[in-house]
Amino acid sequence: xxxxLFGTDGIRGVPGTPPLDDQTLFATGRTLGGFLRREHxxxxxxxxxxxxxxxPHIAAVLAAGLEKAGASAEFAGVITTPGIACLVxxxxxxxxxxxxxxxxxxxxxxxKLFSHAGMKFPDAVEETLEAEILRLRPEPVSDGRPAxxxxxxxxxxxxxxxxxxxxxxANLSGLRVVLDCANGAAYQLGPELFRALxxxxxxxxxxxxxxxxxxxxxxxxLEGLQKRxxxxxxxxxxxxxxxxxxxxxxxxxxxxxxGDGVLLAVARYLKAHQALKNQRVVATSMSNLGLExxxxxxxxxxxxxxxxDRYVLEEMLKSGNNLGGxxxxxxxxxxxxxxxxxxxxxxxxxxxxxxxxxxxxxxxGLKDYPQKIVNVKVKxxxxxxxxxxxxxxLAEAEAALGDNGRIVLRYSGTEPLARxxxxxxxxxxxxxxxxxxxxxxxxxxxx
Numbered sequence: 001x002x003x004x005l006f007g008t009d010g011i012r013g014v015p016g017t018p019p020l021d022d023q024t025l026f027a028t029g030r031t032l033g034g035f036l037r038r039e040h041x042x043x044x045x046x047x048x049x050x051x052x053x054x055x056p057h058i059a060a061v062l063a064a065g066l067e068k069a070g071a072s073a074e075f076a077g078v079i080t081t082p083g084i085a086c087l088v089x090x091x092x093x094x095x096x097x098x099x100x101x102x103x104x105x106x107x108x109x110x111x112k113l114f115s116h117a118g119m120k121f122p123d124a125v126e127e128t129l130e131a132e133i134l135r136l137r138p139e140p141v142s143d144g145r146p147a148x149x150x151x152x153x154x155x156x157x158x159x160x161x162x163x164x165x166x167x168x169x170a171n172l173s174g175l176r177v178v179l180d181c182a183n184g185a186a187y188q189l190g191p192e193l194f195r196a197l198x199x200x201x202x203x204x205x206x207x208x209x210x211x212x213x214x215x216x217x218x219x220x221x222l223e224g225l226q227k228r229x230x231x232x233x234x235x236x237x238x239x240x241x242x243x244x245x246x247x248x249x250x251x252x253x254x255x256x257x258x259g260d261g262v263l264l265a266v267a268r269y270l271k272a273h274q275a276l277k278n279q280r281v282v283a284t285s286m287s288n289l290g291l292e293x294x295x296x297x298x299x300x301x302x303x304x305x306x307x308x309d310r311y312v313l314e315e316m317l318k319s320g321n322n323l324g325g326x327x328x329x330x331x332x333x334x335x336x337x338x339x340x341x342x343x344x345x346x347x348x349x350x351x352x353x354x355x356x357x358x359x360x361x362x363x364x365g366l367k368d369y370p371q372k373i374v375n376v377k378v379k380x381x382x383x384x385x386x387x388x389x390x391x392x393x394l395a396e397a398e399a400a401l402g403d404n405g406r407i408v409l410r411y412s413g414t415e416p417l418a419r420x421x422x423x424x425x426x427x428x429x430x431x432x433x434x435x436x437x438x439x440x441x442x443x444x445x446x447x
Contacts, residue, residue: 005133006126008308008413010112012101015054020109022061027136028111029065031129036071036094040116043071046088047148048079049099050185050243053210054109058099060145062111067146073097077150080185080244081112082341083158089118089337090161100185100243103220106211110414119338120310159193162343165336166197170351173198176234177350178250180225182218183208184242186343193343199350202232214241219248219329226254236353238346245309246329247342249349251359259283259329260291262345265352265362266323266331267300275322275335276300282315282324284308285408289423290367297365307410309340369405370427374420374438377447381411384418393440397422397433405429409437416447 005011005019011028013020036043045066049055055078063073074093076084081098088096096114104110113129115121121129166172177199181187187206194201204225205217214220219241229237229250237250249257257265263281270276279300283291284307292302305315309330316324316334325331330340337344353359384390390409397407405424412419418441422434 003123003127003130005130008310009102010098010110010120012104012108012110012414014107015058015109020058020111022141023137024133025058025061025111026065026068026141027133027139029062029067030069030136031065031132032095032097032113033066033069033071034132035129037069040094042094043069044093045071045073045095045097046076046084046091046093046154047073047097047099048076048081048084051078051183051187051208051210051213052099052101052106052109055099056148058109058111059148061141062097062099063146063148064142064144068142073146075148075150076154077152078185078188079155079158080189080341080343082245082337082339082344083155083185083189085114085118085339086158086161086337086341087154088114088116090157098243102243102245103214103218103241105215106213117338119313155189159189159196162193162347163196165333165344166347167351167355170354172350172354174200175236175350175354176200176202176232178202178204178225178228178232178234178237179346180204180217180237180239181206181244182214182240182242183212184214184218184240184244186240186244190238190240190244190343190346193347194350197347202228202234204228218242219246222248222250222256225250226256230254236350236359238349240342241329244342245340246326247331247345247349248329249359253360255360257359257363259325259327259331260288260368261363261366262329262331262349263287263323263325264291264294264366266333266348267295268298268362269352270323271298271300277320277322280319280321282312282319282321284312284326285406285410286327286421288327288371289369289406294366308413313338369423369425370430371421371423372430372434374434375412376418376420376438376441378411378416378418378441378445379447380445382445384409387440387444389440389444390437393437397437400433401429407433407437418445
């Protein structure tokens, strides 16, 4: 069943307007509190947020809703999304709530919910929650708001966990690392973590003002990080997104390594140490064909799940794999955590760089096939199979590319967009077919 409120990454929108208006937020808190009391007999939730100016108000309204349902909430203040997932899993919380819109601009925000296991709720649970939220939404919002005071001891606990997950034989002492924290949730935690590991830290994007999160910095804007790595003579650059559940990397020569490169580097290390379960890595339909072929050269198979770290995790749990992730930088180290965690990924990659000498050596042999993603604004999201013009363009492209290319056509789970991804051996084919399919989408359902 299609969900009205929940996308692939929680509830997302513009604060003050549905679904992030006070009535929906209050109903969400009430619904979550009631659900937790029915499921667990008690209801204690941990709330965290990134640095967007709308975060404190949203947190207060959600906490008021929880309180109305007889639940209680603890506030962790500004903390990463995977930080909340980690703390919920390790403590006596029945759920976690994160207020963030990840890599989106400051004027967007969102609400992400995590179960006691530190994982996003399954689709079936989200459907149940959504039905109750919609039922309660017309009811009035309580006037009172609980005072939320951040418990920064939770930050210390999370940093302790991250330090405990570094590779034992690695020594980060003196390793010069540039951290672009996107003026987001990692702006304090990232530098604190790497300084505690004795690295030589050069921080960027650590002056949030409520509106500059992801603005010309972080994982969507790597140019500044590339320049800084070269200027500082750093061994490694790391770029987080707004809630730091993803990380992208820059090597000492200024080259970018995305999630595909991380999966290859880590898979090689785990296999060499007899620790890669089933000799298999889980990625998504967006991962480059080059990754699949590089892994095959190492005797490692690649499974593809639907786009979204929740679906990568589902496949990993189902098939007994311990490494998976997305090209965008969400990496799941299941032996350590079920959550994609940019800070954890950064620690692992920094350890591998310290052991091997350079990021480039870790991804040697990875050839990226030309790939292009075209985003098309849409006015509705009908089944793509129901659009004859799109079906014709897609069939033509697939017939022409055969086994030497891939096409992924899907809707965004968080925005009114259709995404066209075309990958092929020759860039001319990529350009031609990505545009032909995108044009068919525009004429059929373009906004």
